[in-house]
Amino acid sequence: MPTAVSLFSGCGGSDLGLAEAGYDVIMANDVMPYAADFYRCNLPDTDYKLCDIREMISFPKADLLVGCYPCQGFSEGGARDAARPINYLYREFDRALRYIKPKAFIVENVSGMTRANNASLLKNQIVRFRLAGYRVQHKILDAIDFGVPQRRRRLFFVGIRSDIDFKFKFPDGWDGTRRLPGSRTIREALTGMPMWPEEDTYDRQPFHWYYLSRNRRKEWDEASATVVAHSRHVGLHPVSPPLKKEGPDRWRFLRDEPARRFTYQECSRLQGFPHGISFPETGGLKMRYRIIGNAVPPPVFAAVASSLSVAVS
Numbered sequence: 155m156p157t158a159v160s161l162f163s164g165c166g167g168s169d170l171g172l173a174e175a176g177y178d179v180i181m182a183n184d185v186m187p188y189a190a191d192f193y194r195c196n197l198p199d200t201d202y203k204l205c206d207i208r209e210m211i212s213f214p215k216a217d218l219l220v221g222c223y224p225c226q227g228f229s230e231g232g233a234r235d236a237a238r239p240i241n242y243l244y245r246e247f248d249r250a251l252r253y254i255k256p257k258a259f260i261v262e263n264v265s266g267m268t269r270a271n272n273a274s275l276l277k278n279q280i281v282r283f284r285l286a287g288y289r290v291q292h293k294i295l296d297a298i299d300f301g302v303p304q305r306r307r308r309l310f311f312v313g314i315r316s317d318i319d320f321k322f323k324f325p326d327g328w329d330g331t332r333r334l335p336g337s338r339t340i341r342e343a344l345t346g347m348p349m350w351p352e353e354d355t356y357d358r359q360p361f362h363w364y365y366l367s368r369n370r371r372k373e374w375d376e377a378s379a380t381v382v383a384h385s386r387h388v389g390l391h392p393v394s395p396p397l398k399k400e401g402p403d404r405w406r407f408l409r410d411e412p413a414r415r416f417t418y419q420e421c422s423r424l425q426g427f428p429h430g431i432s433f434p435e436t437g438g439l440k441m442r443y444r445i446i447g448n449a450v451p452p453p454v455f456a457a458v459a460s461s462l463s464v465a466v467s
């Protein structure tokens with residue numbers, strides 16, 4: 155079984171994908187306590203270090219290193235300020251890469267990193283990884299192509315250590331062989347879930363003007379829009395009445411009927427998490443949405459990691 159070390163592991167969306175692809179994730183790290191609780195509950199065999207990455211002095215050796223460092227400065231929904239210190243945590247990933255010297259690595263980040271104003275940061279990462287001794291490729295993948303009922307475009311970097319004779323090619327999509335449940339629509343993903351679940355399972359704040367500045371509702375037989383981490387901005391469940399465009403950046407409900415956001419459990423299904431996952435009691439509603447919205451859909455990570463299995467074995 156190839157081994158993997160995971161950084162910026164959050165609640166383990168990426169690492170559930172690694173497990174699915176046949177990797178033994180020997181160590182994970184994040185700074186967020188509820189993400190650690192969730193991870194330890196659902197992936198109990200991994201040694202999860204709950205601390206700031208900058209405090210970690212050493213790392214175990216492994217065949218694969220993965221990391222999804224934070225992206226606020228690059229993100230469509232974030233402040234889009236490339237100068238923020240949080241955007242430089244990739245240097246910590248680079249430090250671990252040079253320490254572990256794995257056969258390969260995978261990084262996931264927001265697609266906004268490829269925008270022109272982030273060009274120097276993107277280039278800096280690629281140059282660092284090359285100087286660390288890796289051949290690097292990057293590509294934007296959309297979760298919808300991997301059996302996940304959601305449009306979610308994310309940038310993936312894959313690096314192969316220069317002494318490894320392996321020509322990497324990004325997967326085009328789900329090859330249908332994995333065990334995780336695959337679906338393409340909201341209806342398929344939410345089959346069997348109640349239309350009106352308990353009220354403490356979804357964010358019930360009012361639909362403020364910003365929320366209604368765009369269409370937050372998709373139909374049952376469509377894929378979901380990108381699942382976000384901020385509970386207030388989570389999309390509408392299709393049981394809600396349709397929205398009608400009233401003007402520039404202004405939408406309103408067509409009918410005066412009850413409407414609701416997706417629950418955090420529904421978000422986890424729309425992110426392609428396995429049906430049996432558990433949410434520990436230690437975290438409140440906002441935190442549950444946050445760890446799920448931050449996660450990499452496990453099936454996407456499984457597909458990328460599977461396509462590396464020859465290189466790391």
Ligand SMILES: C[S@@+](CC[C@H](N)C(=O)[O-])C[C@H]1O[C@@H](n2cnc3c(N)ncnc32)[C@H](O)[C@@H]1O
Pocket residue numbers: 162163164165166167168169183184185186189205206207208221222223224225243445448449450451
């Ligand atoms: C995009 S999320 C990772 C998602 C995760 N890979 C998953 O699939 O569930 C980025 C993570 O970086 C973590 N993070 C931010 N700053 C950190 C730091 N200084 N040290 C460790 N983790 C940090 C955040 O808590 C967050 O969980």
